Amino acid sequence: MWKTIVRRIFIMIPQLFLLSILVFLLAKAMPGDALTGLVDPSLDPAALEAQRERLGLNDPWHVQYWNWMIHALQGDFGQSFRFKMPVSELIGQRIFNTIWLSVATLILTYLIAIPLGITSGRYNDTWADRLITGYTYLGFAAPLFIFGLVMLWLFGFHFDWFPTGGSVKPGVEPGTAAYVFSKIYHLLLPALSMALITTVTTVQLLRSEIIDTKQRDFILTARAKGASESRVYNRHILRNSLLPIAAFFGYEITGLIGGTVFIESIFSYPGMGQLFLSSISLRDFSVVTALVLLYGLASILGALISDLILSIVDPRIRIK
């Protein structure tokens, strides 16, 4: 298996390379650049032109790409024009917020999905099942940004149970227990809002898998051998039904790293999704390219993780 991992990582290099060229070309194809927004009559257009020259924005794309790549290989993704700070530092500041939000969301998603999915699959076509599937349909139909706002209003403003914005209480000393607690407290509501919506896919998936597995021959065999109902469900059905969910896990991570623009924006939670979107509209190219590359890397790694998990949980699959 190690061989496989190494090989997959080797394949990643040309993939990332191609991705970076593509991203670079697309970014350059967008109208305007970081200086377009500076339409300010007291600024001399010649000074703007000089800045373009200094930033290398006038060079042909392959020259720009080459310069960028040489630096990127050394871990230097350039300077954000808007934030006036190194891109790597900027992303570093944001990525932890996003990671914590993702982890919390992921945990909550599975905490909700697994019991609901099992109940719904095991007792399908009962009232409990109908209630749960009803909830999943609602979840599919409700747009995340509306749902997020409702949650924020209800639990943030109306009941005043949760903070209504930011990632940490202003003025708390970093590194203290109060800081960690405050961070978690700020995370809960956005993570829950997101989990309640994103979990519905997993619930549905698990439900249909369980219903499907229930009727397989080997379950009949297990029952015929006299296995107890709980043993049948826990050992035989559940393990087999979790396969596709496990396979999905890697992709799930990818999706979450991409950031959740709506949730971040509604909860004023500074994460990557927001950074990505605002960098595109302000043409902060160095940030955009670095982020897309990061997302690319995350999705390639996510696929790899999914494959690995699959090979662990399903002995029939062996990666060669």
Added chain:
Amino acid sequence: MRKVMGSRYVFVSLMLVLALMLGACTSNGGNGAAESASPGASAEPTASASAAPAEDDGLYSIEDFNKVKINEGTALKGGSVTYGLVSDTPFEGTLNFNFYSSNPDAMVLQWFDEGLLTWDANYVYTNDGAATYEVSEDGRTFTFTIRDNVNWQDGQPVTAEDWLFAHEIIGHKDYDGPRYDSNFTNIEGMQEYHDGKAKTISGIKVLGDKQLQITYIQSTPSLLTGGVWTYPLAKHIFGDMDVAKISSSKEVREKPIGFGPFKVKSIVPGESVVFEKNADYWRGEPALDEVMLKVINPTTVVQQLESGGVDLVDSFPVDQYPDNAGMSNVEFLGMIDRAYTYIGFKLGTWDKEAKVVKPNDKAKMGDVNLRKAMWQAVDNDAVGKKFYHGLRWNATTLIPPSHPEFHDSTNKGVTYDPEAAKKLLDDAGYKLNGEFRTNPDGSELVINFISMTGGDIAEPLARYYVQSWAAIGLNVNLEMVEFNSFYDRVGSNGDDDPAVDVYQAAWQVGIDVDPAGLYGKDAIYNFPRFETEENSRLLAEGVSEKAFDVSVRQGIYKEWQQYMVDQVPVFPTLYRSELVPVNKRIMNYAIGDGTGIYLHQLAVSQDKPFVAEK
């Protein structure tokens, strides 16, 4: 108190782009929030009718708003307030006046730093600030004296050396901020210093610890209205730093320093800042102990205000005002925004070699009668009422009423009169041929109109203009364009798109009234590419020596406003208002300029914010 400093002209659209980043989704979300979250507020509009003077017809007028908060109760000693920075993206965190570029950063900066000079309601520098100034006979040499008790928050005095240092950094070739502009190139010796031909700036002299002298190349009345760079840079902190590295340094981003009423205590990058009072502040010890600043999303600003989560905000989405005019725990302050929306006609191109406007006599929109008819055809009064509840209103001239000294309120511009418009076109030879008119020579006339996307109103508004023009028989094609492409095509790089005939845009004007940066012959942002001898003469006279006499300058700009109404290279459509809600417990607060109320006086009348009654 709230001053957007720095640039004398900024894109209104640039600020919008931040607010409208999420386009449709936030706007939808916003409406969703407002409806779901404030049923109480809308059900009981009478509960606090005194808070906002709403008229029966659901229209509002900026004249009914104050710039200064009415004080109620007595001020407590100490206390803390929460200030909401309304933005759907985190603030950038370039926390130094010499380097910042975005408005959210300026809103953070105003609490702990300030300029050395203050200005009055007409934006003219006064001698009430941290420094005083004297102007020489010829109007070119300024001598500044910093007050003795003006100190940096680390205890070091603010010196003339620091002020010079700010000029040296901004003029440096490695400087990466947006401040090196015509105000700097107007300093003697700055160009040579910038090009590396001189080690020092010959026009700036340090006369003593607290005394600085700056000589400008050209003396204009504009120097007194925002033409001086008034933000010193602490040399004892930044003196040894690499110029290109200052803006990303810790001393700018994490532990910034100033000489304002509050000190930065802690920062969570992009989301919040805690300030504590600066007891050594030169105007006197601040009344409040602490100010907490946090970023709040425009979609939740109403809930934050109602619940007392914030006491003050930097801005308030005007489109949410009609639904929340009755909020019982706040007072809405209001003022006229230094901005106008306008429709422009392309009358030429930009000569990239000579860097001047190149008018084209044969331009499609070249006939002044056609342009005037298009102005007559649109009812901007109705637009303001229908689209903006009266919080934007019909604009008349190109100097907005935010400059009361220079705005000519007797000039009514061109008024709505579609019949007169038709007649004007008939007389000018634009004959109706079926549904639409043709050119006087009989050829087909199709006008291409571009407008910017963003927000819910953008497209319906542009469509309204197209319909109004169709009603007088003009065939206008509308194209909605994204912000960056819009300015590319209008010509912000000098490459005007020949397919564009008419466009709709907006300008935020600077504190100085001089419009040469927007309509001058050598201004690339003269997007209509309009140029006549008369225009150049008036603009030059407006900043000439004789214009130091305010009444002379008023006369010149009055004439210019009328000239632009006659020539119609562009026509203004709407003026705008700015509204800011303030919790009722807040005392000594004002928006706008020259109110004489400063942040160190800010106080509260009770410990906790008022909460809206439902």
